[in-house]
Structures are given as C-alpha cells and as structure tokens.
Amino acid sequence: MVRIRRLILPVRKMLGGTLRKLFNFLPRERRFAVYRNFVDCDPAPDERLVLKIAETKEELEACFTLLHDAYVGSGFMKPHPSGMRVTIYHALPTTTTLCAKYDGQVVGTLSLIRESVLGFPLQRIFDLTAIREKKGNVAEVSALAVHKRFRRTGGSILFPLMKFMREYCTSFFDVRHLVIAVNPSHIQMYESLLFFQRLTQNVVENYDFVNGAPAVGATLDLRAAPEIFRKHYASKPPRRNLHAFFWQLEMPNIKMPARRFYTTNDPVLTPDLLDYFFNVRTSVFSELSDRKKCLLHTIYDLPAYRAVLPVIAEGEQDRSVRRRHRRFSVRCPARFSVVGADGKESKVALEIVQLSRYGFQAHALTAVPIDVWGEVTIQLGPAEVSRIQVSASRESNGGMYGFRLGEPDLIWRKFVNALYSGSTHADLENATRFMTDR
Structure with a gap:
C-alpha cells in the first residue's frame, strides 16, 4: 500500500522529537482528530487529472510498473526482471484495476478484488467471518501505489483515486464492504482519516504476499461510512471536508466505464x-x-x-488431491447456495461427512448441480463458520456428492490444520500454519 502517512507530514514537521512522543500519548481520538485537521482534498482537481479503469496494455503495464517500484522501495517485494508487480489476482475477471493519469501518465493505481474461486489475498491470514455475516458483497483493496512525484503533495492523487474507488464500488461493482491488509505503520492513517476498523488487534508478523512484511487487516462498511464521515468532517472547510468530497461532490475527472448490460464486473483481459x-x-x-x-x-x-x-492434464487435479491429502471423518451441517441459469438462487442443505484440504464429501436430500460454482456455508464448530466457493464434481449413490473447493478461507485452514496435527476443538485458534501452495 502507498504510504498514506505522508498525508500528515505537516503534523510530523510541526512536532519535534519530544513533542512527538508526547503526542503519541494523547488519547486515540484526540490524535485522530489532529490528523483529520491536516487533510487537504482539492474539490476542483486539475483537468489534466483523469481517473479511469486501466484497460489497455499500456495502462496496465504502467500500473504494474508503478506498483513494482513502490513495493520494491518499501521492501514489500524484491525487484523483478520484468519491472512489474503482477499477481494471479490481477488475472481474474473479477478484479478491476483503477488508475489515475496526469497529463497522460499513470501516476496512481489500485486494484479491487472481488471474490472468486481463488478468494482474496488476505483471507489466508485474516478471519472474514464477521464481515460475511453482514449483508453485501466484499472486495479487497490491493496494489495501491502513487507516483513518487505526487507523494508529498497531500492527497492530490490519492484522495481522487479513493473517491473514484468509492463511487465505482457502490455504483458499478456492487460492493458494500472493503477489506485491506496494510503495514502496521500505516494503519492509523486508514483508521483516522477513512474510518477503517481493524479485523483484529493482532498484527500478522509475516505476510508472504508482501515479502514477509507484517500486516494489519481492516474493513470499511461503505453503507455506514457516509454518516461517520459527516459526523467528523461536515463542519470543516471545503478542502478538509472528506464527507462532501467523497459523497456529494461531482468530479468530472472521473470517467466511469460505459456498460451495455447491468453487470458488476469490467473484465479487460483478452x-x-x-x-x-x-x-x-x-x-x-x-x-x-x-x-x-x-x-x-x-x-x-x-x-x-x-x-x-x-x-x-485433464482430471489431474481430482486424482492428485485424492492421492496427496488425507481425509477426515466429520459431521458438519452446511448450506450450498447457487444461482441458476434463470438468475434465481437455490439453497441445498448438506451434511459433510468427510473432508480434506481441498475438498469434501457431503450428503444432500435434494439434487445438487454438477460443475456449477456456488458458495457453501459450513458450521465447522460451535463458533467456527467457513464460507468458501465450491462446486460438486461428482455424484455417487444415495445422494452423496464430492465437492472441490476454491481457495479456502482462514477458518477452513485452521480446522484442517488442527485435524492434521491431532488438535482438539480448543486448539483451533493456535492452528495457524499456512500452506505454501502459491
């Protein structure tokens, strides 16, 4: 993530070493209020600034190059021969990369990752159960970077890019909840300026997605956010009023995609x-x-x-999964939700009787469609609920189905790792050995 803390450089310049230490002892809300007093959001950005979806080869390459340089500079990745940071999540049709261009040059970028069978990057280390229990779709904000030329100019690029993100999520991407994983040194800025709430107070000390750097997870409910922003920003002057900036201002610099149909994704990868x-x-x-x-x-x-x-090789996945992974006998209630060709959602009650790392067998009283992806909600224990993208791969006698998983979430990983280690239910919270099958 871009160093959002640069937005409060005036605070750091104002405070000497001793004063800065005293400042850190202030109550949390007092510190956050000081940070908000130094917000600078231009309600009329230069017309040379254009915010749009990265859709051409040149735009995408510029975004990935900008991201590479920012991540290398922050120690979040080692230099790559291509000069770009590209991950498997960038290859998905459910991921949209946004860019900010100034005088035709890409100077800011971020990617929005909607859930797919590969899940989210941060679900490997953070529990999203509480968010999934709420209404609305979830997207991870990832791959955020701003050109070094604009990092010392407050939010001249960052705030318009985030406004574009907010409008795109609520108007086009059908997303209510944003989730992020950021370096601990940056999290207070997301909390104070943008009102993200931590997923957990714990810091993950080694996040492999960013070269082993520590990470903190956080979330923002876009439906609840306007009132929170209004409460803290509405009385401030225009250049410090992020409530008006994000929710009331019409910004002609933003170029929303032209859509022929009411879809929620904008895949650009041919x-x-x-x-x-x-x-x-x-x-x-x-x-x-x-x-x-x-x-x-x-x-x-x-x-x-x-x-x-x-x-x-065709069929190799199912054979290798059965060959390499132990199976465990369980009795877990579950519910499989799938949207049919007619657009209607159907739900099938399941009882999972056997599972492995990447699949399970379940009994169903009604028919389950084969090779159709949907979401399964599994009660793994009294307080452990896993939600994963799955599809039924085969049916056997007596209403028994074999299911293959998409990318498992943290709860599933903990559960299976506890089974592999012979742990009991009480040991689940400590069963956090993550698999390295990237």
Missing part, C-alpha cells in the same frame, strides 16, 4: 493480454500449483483462452 502479462513478461501462470492452474481453467472456461492458460 487472451493476448493474459498471455503478455502472465506468460511472456512474467511466469505467474507457470509458477502456479497444479490445483490453482485447474481453478484458473474453471474461471476462463472458453476456447479462446485455452491456448494461453497454463497446461494441466
């Missing part, structure tokens, strides 16, 4: 673009585990994409 970024310039596809290669094929299940996707 087969040629996928090949260029994930095969030619980088080796992201070839470095995936066999399982993730299979999941990628389920996402791009079209002949036009087959030639650029990583090669994997």
Whole structure:
C-alpha cells in the first residue's frame, strides 16, 4: 500500500522529537482528530487529472510498473526482471484495476478484488467471518501505489483515486464492504482519516504476499461510512471536508466505464493480454500449483483462452488431491447456495461427512448441480463458520456428492490444520500454519 502517512507530514514537521512522543500519548481520538485537521482534498482537481479503469496494455503495464517500484522501495517485494508487480489476482475477471493519469501518465493505481474461486489475498491470514455475516458483497483493496512525484503533495492523487474507488464500488461493482491488509505503520492513517476498523488487534508478523512484511487487516462498511464521515468532517472547510468530497461532490475527472448490460464486473483481459502479462513478461501462470492452474481453467472456461492458460492434464487435479491429502471423518451441517441459469438462487442443505484440504464429501436430500460454482456455508464448530466457493464434481449413490473447493478461507485452514496435527476443538485458534501452495 502507498504510504498514506505522508498525508500528515505537516503534523510530523510541526512536532519535534519530544513533542512527538508526547503526542503519541494523547488519547486515540484526540490524535485522530489532529490528523483529520491536516487533510487537504482539492474539490476542483486539475483537468489534466483523469481517473479511469486501466484497460489497455499500456495502462496496465504502467500500473504494474508503478506498483513494482513502490513495493520494491518499501521492501514489500524484491525487484523483478520484468519491472512489474503482477499477481494471479490481477488475472481474474473479477478484479478491476483503477488508475489515475496526469497529463497522460499513470501516476496512481489500485486494484479491487472481488471474490472468486481463488478468494482474496488476505483471507489466508485474516478471519472474514464477521464481515460475511453482514449483508453485501466484499472486495479487497490491493496494489495501491502513487507516483513518487505526487507523494508529498497531500492527497492530490490519492484522495481522487479513493473517491473514484468509492463511487465505482457502490455504483458499478456492487460492493458494500472493503477489506485491506496494510503495514502496521500505516494503519492509523486508514483508521483516522477513512474510518477503517481493524479485523483484529493482532498484527500478522509475516505476510508472504508482501515479502514477509507484517500486516494489519481492516474493513470499511461503505453503507455506514457516509454518516461517520459527516459526523467528523461536515463542519470543516471545503478542502478538509472528506464527507462532501467523497459523497456529494461531482468530479468530472472521473470517467466511469460505459456498460451495455447491468453487470458488476469490467473484465479487460483478452487472451493476448493474459498471455503478455502472465506468460511472456512474467511466469505467474507457470509458477502456479497444479490445483490453482485447474481453478484458473474453471474461471476462463472458453476456447479462446485455452491456448494461453497454463497446461494441466485433464482430471489431474481430482486424482492428485485424492492421492496427496488425507481425509477426515466429520459431521458438519452446511448450506450450498447457487444461482441458476434463470438468475434465481437455490439453497441445498448438506451434511459433510468427510473432508480434506481441498475438498469434501457431503450428503444432500435434494439434487445438487454438477460443475456449477456456488458458495457453501459450513458450521465447522460451535463458533467456527467457513464460507468458501465450491462446486460438486461428482455424484455417487444415495445422494452423496464430492465437492472441490476454491481457495479456502482462514477458518477452513485452521480446522484442517488442527485435524492434521491431532488438535482438539480448543486448539483451533493456535492452528495457524499456512500452506505454501502459491
């Protein structure tokens, strides 16, 4: 994530070393109020600033290059020969990369990752149960960077980019809850200026997605946010009023995508673009585990994409999963929700009787569609609920179905790891050994 703390450089300049230490002893809300007094959001940005979806090869490459340089500079990744930071999540049609361009040059970027069979990056280390229990879709804000030329100019790029993100999420992306994983040194800025709430007070000391740096998870409810912003910003002058800036101001610099249909995603990656970024310039596809290669094929299940996707033998995933992973006998109630071709949602009650790392067998009293992805809600224990994208891969006698999982969430990982280690239910909170099958 970009160093949002640069937005309060005036505070740091104002405070000497001794005063800064005393400032840190102030109550949390007093400190946050001081930070908010130094917000600078221009309600009329220069017309040379354009905010749009990155959709061309040149725009995407500029975004990935900007991100690479920012992450290398912060120690969040090692330099890559391509000069770009590209992850498997950038390859998904449910991910949208936004960019800020100034005089035609990309100077800011962030990516919004909607849930897919690959899940979210941060679900490997943070529990999203409380958020999933609320209404509304979830998206992870990731890959945020601002060009160094604009990092010392307050929020001249960052705030318009975040306004674009907010409008896109609520008007186009059908997202209510944002989640982020940021370095602990940055989290107070997200809490004080943007009112993100921590997922947990604990800091994850080693987050492999950002080169082993520590991380803090946080979330923002976009439906509840306007009232919170109004309470803290409405009385401030225009350049410090983030409530008016985010929710009332019409900004002509923002160019929303033109859509023919009422869809919620804006996929821009053609087969040629996928090949260029994930095969030619980088080796992201070839470095995936066999399982993730299979999941990628389920996402791009079209002949036009087959030639650029990583090669994997048909049926190899199911055989390898059965061969490599132990199975455990359980009795867990679950509910499988799937949307049919007619757009109607159906729910099927399940009882899971056997599971492994990446699949389970369940009994169903009614028919379950085969090879159709949906969400399963599983009661793994009295207080442990897992929600994962799954699909039924086969049916056997007596209403028994085999299911394959998308990317497991933290609760599922804890549960299975506890089973592998012979732990009891009480040990689940400590069963946090994460798998390294990237």
